[in-house]
Amino acid sequence: MTLSPDVPESLVDVAETFGLGVALSLMQHFGGQEVEFPRRKPSAELVKVLGEGVAAQLCHFLSGQRLYVPHGRSRMRRLDVQRLADTGRGRREIAATLGISQRHVRRLANRPPDQLPLFPDD
Known part of the structure; x- marks a missing residue:
């Protein structure tokens, strides 16, 4: 699965x-x-x-x-930032929409993606 x-x-x-x-x-x-x-x-x-x-x-x-x-909020927040950025919204608008600071939006947007496993199960 x-x-x-x-x-x-x-x-x-x-x-x-x-x-x-x-x-x-x-x-x-x-x-x-x-x-x-x-x-x-x-x-x-x-x-x-x-x-x-x-x-x-x-x-x-x-x-x-x-x-x-885990509550999973941080991972979901990062996906929300990415999704809104992909629609062309600016960081100020994303921050206002999500109720977080522009600085936090910038941190989440600039964070490298999660690393894939070195030895996947498949």
Whole structure:
């Protein structure tokens, strides 16, 4: 399965096994937190977010592990800057649209792209 480059490394296995939607739901609801996946019954919060079946399967998959769930905002912000720049908008307009400083827009726009893996799995 080819995943979007937006999936953080810590959630790649979850996204490949349960789908991108599950990984994104975890990021949306638990972003920036460490989540413990109990060996037996999933927590009420996990059930509320993912549903009982998926939460139980995920707890079985990650049995007893603690997983840091990144919020992914910085990566998304960089993609937003790139997308708006590609439409011809200036950095001042991009900063106003995204609610960030022009300096931060410049930093994100000038940052080199993420390096591709040296030895890809495929």
